[in-house]
Amino acid sequence: xxxxxxxxxxxxxxxxxxxxxxxxxxxxxxxxxxxxxxxxxxxxxxxxxxxxxxxxxxxxxxxxxxxxxxxxxxxxxxxxxxxxxxxxxxxxxxxxxxxxxxxxxxxxxxxxxxxxxxxxxxxxxxxxxxxxxxxxxxxxxxxxxxxxxxxxxxxxxxxxxxxxxxxxxxxxxxxxxxxxxxxxxxxxxxxxxxxxxxxxxxxxxxxxxxxxxxxxxxxxxxxxxxxxxxxxxxxxxxxxxxxxxxxxxxxxxxxxxxxxxxxxxxxxxxxxxxxxxxxxxxxxxxxxxxxxxxxxxxxxxxxxxxxxxxxxxxxxxxxxxxxxxxxxxxxxxxx
Amino acid sequence: xxxxxxxxxxxxxxxxxxxxxxxxxxxxxxxxxxxxxxxxxxxxxxxxxxxxxxxxxxxxxxxxxxxxxxxxxxxxxxxxxxxxxxxxxxxxxxxxxxxxxxxxxxxxxxxxxxxxxxxxxxxxxxxxxxxxxxxxxxxxxxxxxxxxxxxxxxxxxxxxxxxxxxxxxxxxxxxxxxxxxxxxxxxxxxxxxxxxxxxxxxxxxxxxxxxxxxxxxxxxxxxxxxxxxxxxxxxxxxxxxxxxxxxxxxxxxxxxxxxxxxxxxxxxxxxxxxxxxxxxxxxxxxxxxxxxxxxxxxxxxxxxxxxxxxxxxxxxx
Numbered sequence: 028x029x030x031x032x033x034x035x036x037x038x039x040x041x042x043x044x045x046x047x048x049x050x051x052x053x054x055x056x057x058x059x060x061x062x063x064x065x066x067x068x069x070x071x072x073x074x075x076x077x078x079x080x081x082x083x084x085x086x087x088x089x090x091x092x093x094x095x096x097x098x099x100x101x102x103x104x105x106x107x108x109x110x111x112x113x114x115x116x117x118x119x120x121x122x123x124x125x126x127x128x129x130x131x132x133x134x135x136x137x138x139x140x141x142x143x144x145x146x147x148x149x150x151x152x153x154x155x156x157x158x159x160x161x162x163x164x165x166x167x168x169x170x171x172x173x174x175x176x177x178x179x180x181x182x183x184x185x186x187x188x189x190x191x192x193x194x195x196x197x198x199x200x201x202x203x204x205x206x207x208x209x210x211x212x213x214x215x216x217x218x219x220x221x222x223x224x225x226x227x228x229x230x231x232x233x234x235x236x237x238x239x240x241x242x243x244x245x246x247x248x249x250x251x252x253x254x255x256x257x258x259x260x261x262x263x264x265x266x267x268x269x270x271x272x273x274x275x276x277x278x279x280x281x282x283x284x285x286x287x288x289x290x291x292x293x294x295x296x297x298x299x300x301x302x303x304x305x306x307x308x309x310x311x312x313x314x315x316x317x318x319x320x321x322x323x324x325x326x327x328x329x330x331x332x333x334x335x336x337x338x339x340x341x342x343x344x345x346x347x348x349x350x351x352x353x354x355x356x357x358x359x360x361x362x
Numbered sequence: 363x364x365x366x367x368x369x370x371x372x373x374x375x376x377x378x379x380x381x382x383x384x385x386x387x388x389x390x391x392x393x394x395x396x397x398x399x400x401x402x403x404x405x406x407x408x409x410x411x412x413x414x415x416x417x418x419x420x421x422x423x424x425x426x427x428x429x430x431x432x433x434x435x436x437x438x439x440x441x442x443x444x445x446x447x448x449x450x451x452x453x454x455x456x457x458x459x460x461x462x463x464x465x466x467x468x469x470x471x472x473x474x475x476x477x478x479x480x481x482x483x484x485x486x487x488x489x490x491x492x493x494x495x496x497x498x499x500x501x502x503x504x505x506x507x508x509x510x511x512x513x514x515x516x517x518x519x520x521x522x523x524x525x526x527x528x529x530x531x532x533x534x535x536x537x538x539x540x541x542x543x544x545x546x547x548x549x550x551x552x553x554x555x556x557x558x559x560x561x562x563x564x565x566x567x568x569x570x571x572x573x574x575x576x577x578x579x580x581x582x583x584x585x586x587x588x589x590x591x592x593x594x595x596x597x598x599x600x601x602x603x604x605x606x607x608x609x610x611x612x613x614x615x616x617x618x619x620x621x622x623x624x625x626x627x628x629x630x631x632x633x634x635x636x637x638x639x640x641x642x643x644x645x646x647x648x649x650x651x652x653x654x655x656x657x658x659x660x661x662x663x664x665x666x667x668x669x670x671x672x673x674x675x676x677x678x679x
Contacts, residue, residue: 253528255528255539256528256531256532256536256538256539257538258528282655282656283653283656284656287655287656288531288538288656288657289655289656289657290389290390290391290538290650290654290655290656290657291409291538292389292390292391292405292409292410292655293390293391293654293655295391295401295404295405295408295409296391296401296405298401309528315541316408316409319400319401319404
């Protein structure tokens with residue numbers, strides 16, 4: 028709040044100067060600015076006072092986050108806020124969900140996450156709500172708007188930790204890392220060995236029914252993120268790797284960026300064997316351009332829940348299982 | 363004089379034909395000139411050509427609306443995008459999408475209603491007893507535009523994340539959702555709108571001098587106003603429902619036309635239609651091919667070309 032206030036004054040001050048007011052006036056503006064600044068500093072020192080007077084002295088430790096920043100966090104985290112649905116899922120999965128005091132409106136899994144206080148959505152979290160929850164640490168997933176988060180929150184003595192898993196392996200690492208932070212490393216390790224066991228099992232199964240899977244022609248897969256306008260996955264998306272791990276070939280693996288809007292001409296010419304729909308309200312049917320594609324002709328359209336597919340969390344393994352089973356359905360059934 | 367007009371008219375139509383043919387030659391997929399296979403035929407006839415033709419209709423719509431509004435309001439800055447007419451249509455389209463999703467025709471209908479309401483709102487705010495001056499009109503346009511933008515932003519916040527992405531793209535102007543039916547609808551709207559505007563061209567010429575003078579010459583001022591507002595709402599509604607908000611077309615195209623053929627609306631209106639079509643077809647070819655196989659929103663290209671061009675025109679005059 029106070030940071031914003033001082034900025035408004037500043038803008039106001041500059042404006043007044045631009046209008047060419049007399050020097051006397053601009054001096055009085057300067058005076059107002061100084062008063063505002065004094066007020067602002069006063070507010071801040073109040074805050075830091077209240078922090079230092081907090082009863083318990085907590086022991087701290089140094090950790091490194093996914094952006095390579097060194098952050099100092101309490102050894103025992105008791106109050107955490109998650110600003111991304113996948114991080115909420117990760118924290119619950121390693122058994123620290125009870126320490127989440129704030130999540131986003133997007134955080135709808137697991138069921139318990141729905142009853143945790145909401146602090147806005149990932150793009151526009153409400154700083155006041157976050158600060159009011161008095162968290163020890165705030166988990167952020169993407170680098171977007173990170174500067175805004177960090178300065179405002181760190182002024183309040185709240186640590187921002189960036190955890191940005193972007194592949195299945197990243198998810199496993201992130202889970203172990205979170206286990207470390209929350210002191211549930213054992214549970215995290217059990218979970219990761221379970222999940223990677225499932226990944227191993229599904230690739231074993233597919234390579235068993237399709238022994239030469241890596242040498243023969245893999246099913247050519249188009250992943251439709253949104254029907255109109257037509258968005259798909261590009262080379263920077265972790266879903267591209269997920270398709271590969273499920274012994275499929277993404278037909279848009281070479282397209283720049285993670286989620287490009289694709290030309291319909293190109294989409295038509297791609298002739299995918301399989302279409303995977305990231306299932307959401309307006310994405311339940313393949314785009315009209317696929318009318319004559321082998322995928323539509325053979326009825327090989329599969330839906331994977333958008334939350335499973337788009338969140339780099341433990342349920343990504345569910346998505347991978349579903350994709351692998353869809354891609355190699357017939358051969359798996361024959362076994 | 364007459365001969366010059368015929369020559370420039372023919373030239374402009376030829377240019378539109380050339381632009382369409384040229385645009386059809388370029389795309390994300392490279393097509394051979396002859397012996398197209400079934401799939402290539404489908405790319406050309408189901409995707410590329412409908413999009414080019416829709417672009418032409420949208421460009422013509424926005425340009426004639428700009429030409430009509432500029433003459434009626436005696437204001438060179440009158441343009442569907444700047445006056446809030448486009449935003450009114452955009453809001454209408456969004457409401458249709460949210461509440462009547464299954465009913466396809468609700469989008470152009472509500473877009474038309476939104477465009478009409480926005481036009482009336484701007485006009486009512488801008489007029490005063492002393493008549494209408496440039497500042498008041500532009501100011502009212504800005505107010506209506508920003509107000510409608512905030513309502514649109516509020517709506518996108520309330521919609522879920524997946525829909526939000528498609529809307530932000532669509533709001534910047536996007537022709538990728540062209541269908542054959544959409545082309546027919548836009549073509550119908552722009553034909554009717556242009557005919558209405560041309561029928562009022564003589565009256566508009568007189569009104570450019572001043573509403574009172576026009577009245578003295580026997581022009582039914584209020585009737586002309588209703589017809590011009592109605593026609594521009596119709597064409598803008600159809601254009602926005604099909605492609606979102608494509609800016610600057612209604613501003614720079616009529617200006618360029620006036621620079622070449624003078625300010626007689628009997629020429630400005632039809633010439634603007636053709637020139638607007640050429641402009642958007644050209645801009646969309648860039649949008650389709652610049653970063654293929656990905657795409658840019660066409661509204662970003664028209665603004666990128668339009669804004670500097672407008673500044674140039676402003677400094678020249």
